[in-house]
Amino acid sequence: MMSVHPTQSGKVFLGLSGLLYLAALTSQSSILLFMVGIVLGCFIVNALAAWSSLKHLELRPPKSVLLSEGQKWMSPWTISNRGRKMAAFLVAESPQAEIFRLPKLDAAQEIQVVPELCFTQRGVYHYAQVKLSSFYPFGLIRANRSLDLPGEVVVAPAIYEVEAPLAAGFDVMVGGKHKGKHGSTSGADFSGVRPLQPGDPWKQIHWRSSAKGQGLMVKTFDEELSGRVSFILDCGHTGKIKTLDACLRATGSLMLAALAVGHHVEWIDLIHLEIHLMPPLSDGEGLLDALARIEMAPGCLTKTHLDQALAGVSHKSAIHLMLTGYDPSVQLALENPHLQRRLIRVYLPEGCAAPPLESGSLAHYSEMDLLV
């Protein structure tokens, strides 16, 4: 879909044309209208040429990409002119920022342009919102063409280094990063030998020790455990986008830290109330993608939602409440007797005051840091 409208310069010259016309009415001769005609003629030529510039242009964006906040986008865009005339003064832009600008594209020419774009805010930027504009040749009229391109740029919250969050409900898991008290016949860390017992695998017999004459000995390893961590996410109860973004950065950082140490991670947000399970040691791309897509939902922090979310998470896991602001419903929800012996931590924005929680500890987060 194409549209044309005057630029700022164009509006000034349109106003000037009006003034010239009024001056022509007070002049002895109306030859001032020639000046009006020249300006309006330039407008017409601009409109036609700009429209014609855009007509045969083809823009091919890169495939959908996942970026982080503050990360430069270096994927090239391909623009080709399928027409027989030169296209010039081209600008590709989205509602958020300008993607690239091109002074000239000859007929039958195709070039690749790398935009110098840096997304500073989390979100999903659809290519369908990208439009191509041309001011050719006079900069008085701007022709726009909506391209409706497939694909998107997903900008996930920036991740920073944090310690792994507290976990609970440890279970044996191959590859788990936590040491258990008991030994195991398999694992990564060798912890000694013991006499063979019924049920032990033959492969684990330590022949060298067994040869010493004390009977068959099997290798024992440190028990590998992994815990469970649950995150309950407030989707912007306070209505402040900056706070929500900071909250999501903290959430993402904690979740990835938990995944890195091999915990089971699950998370639920207070709007959709759907559990998302992340297997341990996964790369977290899906998680970041999901965090990027979270939309502001003021007023989502209610006792009902909290109760539902708390009921939905695993009953063994440590609970991390990621909040954008304090609400008395948090206290009420945490007073649930079932939660009395659970490991619960509440995260609030820096500077947000809250009464001490009876069951649970408090932590704060800032723009790019976690203050435990």
Add this chain to the structure above:
Amino acid sequence: MKSARHQLVLLGLICQGLSWDDYWLPLLNILLWIFCLRRPGLNLRLGPLAESGLLIGGSFASFGLGKLFQHNIHFFIGHGLALLQLARLMRPLARSEKFFSVLIAFFHIGVACTFVFDLRFMLILAAAIVLIPKAFCELAAERFGEDHLHSPWRSPTHWAAYGVIILTTIVIFLVFPRVFLGAQFAPRRSSASDFESMLDSVMDSTRGALGQSSKVLMQIEGDNLGYLRCLSLINFDGIQWSAPKRIPKKTLLFVSSLQPKQHLVRRVRVKNAALLGQILPIDGQVVNLSGNFFWRPYQNIHGGIICESMWNTANNTYEYWINRRPMPEPFRGQLLLYTNHPPASARLRAWLDQALAGENEPLKQARKLEAYFRTNFVYELGAPKLDRLNPTEDFLFNQKKGHCERFASTMTLLLRLLGIPSRVVIGYVPTSRNFFTGGYNIRFKDAHAWTEAYFPQIGWIQLDATPRATTGAERWNIVDFVENLDSAWSSFVVNFDAPMQNQLFTGAIQTSVNIARYVRQHLYLVLSVLILSGVVWIWRCRRKGEIPADESDAAREKIRVLAGHYYGQMLQALEHRGLRRQLPQTPLEFLQANKVRVPWIAAEIEMITRWFCATRYGLRSLSKTQQTEIEQALERIKRQEPSGG
């Protein structure tokens, strides 16, 4: 100086200078413009405060100087802006400042539109049509980091765009509604001495330069244009004719409803009202009169129109209507004044009797005398002077040749001898038509004298005893062409007002109706032509539209091969100079290695290498300009002497 914006600024400065005078200030502005752009060694950067001071100070200075030297002070702010423009030429400008500079240039050109009404405006308009789009393009190109030398508008082939601009300009001029709401500029009064200069040009063609001047005095449009009367000379002292000091006035009666069948209209444009001497030339019995450069016109008993005051405007025009068939007017004034004559000799009386032998009716006698002079005498400018004591008999019996004044004088005298009231009238005779407008150009050399005689029941009639001049056909010259063009410009453009616009619209509507009628009558033929044209046009549009994908791929491949060919030629040329590219070396590595070894052609090698990589790996295309640049770079590489080592 090649920048269209600078050139537009220059045009604006010239236009602003024209508001002061015709030569000196425009010339000064041009010189200052050149100086400010060149500024040998001088780099002046005025701050915003200083520039504002320059603007305000310049405005007030021009106001004061204008009052002192009696120049136009209407546009004093424009002079301050002109100084600001000149100051800003001396430093690089930000984009917003360049934009403002273009706006100021617009203002200056607009100023010229309010007072430059002659052919000079055509030059200004032509320059504006060329420069304004280019200046816009430069401003827009800078947003994309392109300077004026590489602006996409530099190509001279944008004729279609210029055509659209010119067409739009014409349509806007023709269509926009017109209402004059303003006031006249301050007038310049005509001087008394100018009254004599017009007389001089008639009474003795050897006196005064105006007599034979081809310079146009005024331009008249109208049908059946007659002799334009200015003055009536009644008193004759035997040697010279003169007008009475006081001529009684007559009430100028205007007719309220003008009928084209009954009345004729004349539209007159006067170049310099000072030369009219407060008299409006007319060619009949005026029934309506209007104009923009005189005040309180009145008519005297001789039928002449005289104004109480007259001034000069940039566009002096008047319009008057006359009766096609005027009613005979009763005789007014003292009869003796119109029949008075010095005593005539017997020889003169005898000649008169002989010339009019057999004719008793006064009107026929007058016509006979008129015919006699026309047939038997010769028109000659610069004829020998007549006898001081008896000029009439010397002319009549001896010389028999002379200019119009002699014939009019003699004719009038002879009629008075017959007792017929008569007078000498001086004015102008329209001779040459304007090639463009069809109207008449009245030049100084068209000044003429003739006789008017009064006959009861008929009134005053015109008698011209001057024979036709035998000067041969007029040769065309450039001055005439320019004058005709100026007249056309004034008629069709400068004075294009609401009535003319209505006339145009009416004509256009009538033409549309006629076309519609024609189409209805020949419907099938017209439809066939339209369908055929539409098919051809659609086929051409589709052909001009997108390039098919395979054609586009073929073009790309061709460019790739071409760039490879250029790169190969460069490598060959460098190999002759001992610079050989090793197999494992990439093109950019080879470039880096040789930048140091042959710095004098490093730029050329870099350009060719980068284009090679861009087309081969970046799928870029090569335009004709870029191909030319690469070929020139190759030439320079080949021309370099082989290296010594």
